[in-house]
Amino acid sequence: MAPGELPRKVASPTLTVLLCLGLCWGLWDQAQTDRLIVPLETLNTSRDSSNKAGFSITSMSSHNVGKYQCAYQIGEILSQPSDLLPLVMTGQHEAPSLSANPGPVVALGGNVSLSCSSSWPRGSFRLLKEREADVPQHLEWMFRRERGQGIFHVDPVNTSHAGTYRCYVSPQSYLDSWSHPSDPLHLQVTGVYKAPSLSAMPGSLVLSGDNLTLQCHSETGFDRFALTKDEKLRAPQHLEGQPSPNFFLGPVSHTHGGQYRCYCGHKNSSTWSAPSAPLGVLITGIYEKPSLSARPGTSVKNMTLQCRSEIWFDTFYLSKEGSLAPPQVLHLQDRAIPYQVNFTLSPMTSDLEGTYQCYSSNSNSSYLLSQPSDPLELLISVSNSQDYTMENLIRLGISALILMVLGVLLFQARHRQGRPQDAAGTYT
Numbered sequence: 001m002a003p004g005e006l007p008r009k010v011a012s013p014t015l016t017v018l019l020c021l022g023l024c025w026g027l028w029d030q031a032q033t034d035r036l037i038v039p040l041e042t043l044n045t046s047r048d049s050s051n052k053a054g055f056s057i058t059s060m061s062s063h064n065v066g067k068y069q070c071a072y073q074i075g076e077i078l079s080q081p082s083d084l085l086p087l088v089m090t091g092q093h094e095a096p097s098l099s100a101n102p103g104p105v106v107a108l109g110g111n112v113s114l115s116c117s118s119s120w121p122r123g124s125f126r127l128l129k130e131r132e133a134d135v136p137q138h139l140e141w142m143f144r145r146e147r148g149q150g151i152f153h154v155d156p157v158n159t160s161h162a163g164t165y166r167c168y169v170s171p172q173s174y175l176d177s178w179s180h181p182s183d184p185l186h187l188q189v190t191g192v193y194k195a196p197s198l199s200a201m202p203g204s205l206v207l208s209g210d211n212l213t214l215q216c217h218s219e220t221g222f223d224r225f226a227l228t229k230d231e232k233l234r235a236p237q238h239l240e241g242q243p244s245p246n247f248f249l250g251p252v253s254h255t256h257g258g259q260y261r262c263y264c265g266h267k268n269s270s271t272w273s274a275p276s277a278p279l280g281v282l283i284t285g286i287y288e289k290p291s292l293s294a295r296p297g298t299s300v301k302n303m304t305l306q307c308r309s310e311i312w313f314d315t316f317y318l319s320k321e322g323s324l325a326p327p328q329v330l331h332l333q334d335r336a337i338p339y340q341v342n343f344t345l346s347p348m349t350s351d352l353e354g355t356y357q358c359y360s361s362n363s364n365s366s367y368l369l370s371q372p373s374d375p376l377e378l379l380i381s382v383s384n385s386q387d388y389t390m391e392n393l394i395r396l397g398i399s400a401l402i403l404m405v406l407g408v409l410l411f412q413a414r415h416r417q418g419r420p421q422d423a424a425g426t427y428t
Helices: 389-427
Strands: 008-010 024-030 038-044 066-074 077-079 085-087 097-101 105-107 112-118 123-129 137-140 147-154 163-171 185-193 197-201 205-207 213-217 224-229 246-248 258-265 271-273 279-287 291-296 303-309 315-320 328-331 339-345 354-361 368-370 376-378
Touching: 097 163, 097 185, 112 123, 112 163, 112 185, 123 147, 185 258, 197 258, 197 279, 213 224, 213 258, 279 354, 291 354, 291 376, 303 315, 303 354, 303 376, 328 339
Parallel strands: 008 077, 105 185, 185 271, 205 279, 279 368
Antiparallel strands: 024 038, 024 066, 066 077, 066 085, 097 112, 112 147, 123 137, 123 163, 163 185, 197 213, 213 246, 224 258, 258 271, 258 279, 291 303, 303 339, 315 328, 315 354, 354 368, 354 376
8 A cells, every 4th residue: 555545445343332343453533523533542453363352441531531433454455434432421520310200100101201400500411221222312401490400201101211210411511521320210111011900818997906918919920019009199109019919018007098009010120010900998996986776778678777976077987797898988968966877788688697887987087997886787587678479479370270270170070970870861
């Protein structure tokens, strides 16, 4: 190759974390201005030794930041340079904060915004997802309430958005010098799998001080389960998983009353099932007990159980011993003393037999109930609970049929007795 002659070029290599493909290597620094690249280092390798070469930076400093390219040379043939690889240095400034709105747990197809905030006067925000090869997202500075803020909108959310995020801030004059990373934000996506079911053992009506276990029932194949409380009021702030579907909550206190849901998922994943149907856990024994009594119903086909309290309560519950169904709930209509409600039981069949108790509560703390009333055993009398009209008609029909058969038999008997007499008169 003649002096001053540029070498012939071949296909460009790939530069990843300061590694590129080839045999005779060169590394260049691409300055921010549009000027020629400057060779930094050359590394010779044998043709059959490797198709990679490493250029090491033993001590990172601000002089090493910038955009890098690499190329390889075989004899007099020089490859095209690789794509630019930006190299930045972190840990130079105070870490920003990263938050999610409305929260870090979002349903599949929903919307969420990741907000990076810093008190730094001017610069840029960078959002980076861990374990991803994508280039960090970049936003220019915005001022909100005397703080710089960059808002990254994620919508609609899909499974690829689940994962761990951090954000950085870089000053306007040093865009390759980034701050310390923010605390990690774990974005979790729900609704990816079928919803499980949630049940309470021994039941959702629990005396304060007793043990309670909530069981999350799902299809096979899931090894991670999460439990949340009071999602009706707000989106879950986080999902903490455990390998077992059984959540032991006892011995319970007034803080355990509320509405629960559970999720199932896979280990080391940020995707979850849809939430289970809500399960209300009622804690009893908090207030003085009411009284329970039976009253005649408006007809023979129903009965009324009256729950009564001398202390003001506006919500009353009726439960049947051994029943898996949730307690019946009635709200107070008449504020006159005594405070009472009437639970109507209908139709009066043997299924209603059993032992009943009632509880009182306030609507502003509806999951905290009084002590149970004294038990009331209800026995259903068969004679009072069934309508015998049809049975009586059937009996009358059978009786009429029997009388008809007897009449026919009597008629035939008389007819046979008359025949011998007729025959005797003929021979005379």
